[in-house]
Amino acid sequence: MSDIIHTDKAPSPVGAYPHARRVGNLLFLSGIGPRTPGSDAIPGNEYDTDGRLVGYDIAAQTRSVFANVRAVLEASGARWEDLVDVTVYLTDMARDFKTYNALWAEHFPDPATAPCRTTLGIDALPTPIAIELKCIAHLP
Numbered sequence: 001m002s003d004i005i006h007t008d009k010a011p012s013p014v015g016a017y018p019h020a021r022r023v024g025n026l027l028f029l030s031g032i033g034p035r036t037p038g039s040d041a042i043p044g045n046e047y048d049t050d051g052r053l054v055g056y057d058i059a060a061q062t063r064s065v066f067a068n069v070r071a072v073l074e075a076s077g078a079r080w081e082d083l084v085d086v087t088v089y090l091t092d093m094a095r096d097f098k099t100y101n102a103l104w105a106e107h108f109p110d111p112a113t114a115p116c117r118t119t120l121g122i123d124a125l126p127t128p129i130a131i132e133l134k135c136i137a138h139l140p
């Protein structure tokens with residue numbers, strides 16, 4: 001048995017999958033990016049008049065994706081503190097790791113209680129975003 005979670009407080013999934021799925025005390029979140037709920041806007045991104053990406057702000061995107069993860073956790077009855085494992089995908093490790101890593105430390109100030117983390121550099125993500133998070137939480 002599992003519970004399926006969808007919420008309008010987080011950006012809509014881009015395919016046929018839920019925001020999260022609870023199995024017992026474990027909560028599995030689908031990969032989620034920094035799109036703004038209710039719109040296609042991606043914080044920090046700038047496009048030219050032809051719709052081409054001309055710039056972005058990784059700090060804004062990182063803050064946004066953390067907010068989206070928090071929204072899915074809350075919709076699932078979980079808290080930020082319940083995160084136990086996070087996989088982070090970056091499309092430009094060399095450019096973005098330092099900024100994202102500093103913001104991670106702000107959101108998880110104590111390594112003793114922070115979730116496990118794995119950061120991977122990849123070529124592309126399904127939407128024009130620079131960061132995506134895949135999370136697992138353990139509910140008390």
Ligand SMILES: N/C(=C\C=C\C(=O)O)C(=O)O
Pocket residue numbers: 011014015030031032033034035126127129132
């Ligand atoms: N999780 C997936 C995409 C998420 C994109 C986004 O939130 O911007 C997927 O395609 O599996």
